């Protein structure tokens with residue numbers, strides 16, 4: 182359980198489960214490895230993504246954390262939904 186203040190000012194929190202903040206991201210290769218392990222009895226909920234990814238519900242910035250430290254931050258450069 183944690184909180185983080187986005188650059189837009191919105192305070193993000195993952196205290197509610199499920200939430201709309203955290204993204205569960207795997208590469209295609211990681212996902213294939215997980216699927217293979219699941220077919221051998223591995224619990225899919227034990228699969229750990231490389232990064233803890235959070236998306237702001239206000240401005241849609243995405244933050245990547247590793248070991249509870251912010252390592253990457255992305256903001257929308259272009260938004261084609263409105264064109």
Ligand SMILES: [Zn+2]
Nearest residue numbers: 187189237240
């Ligand atoms: Zn934001």
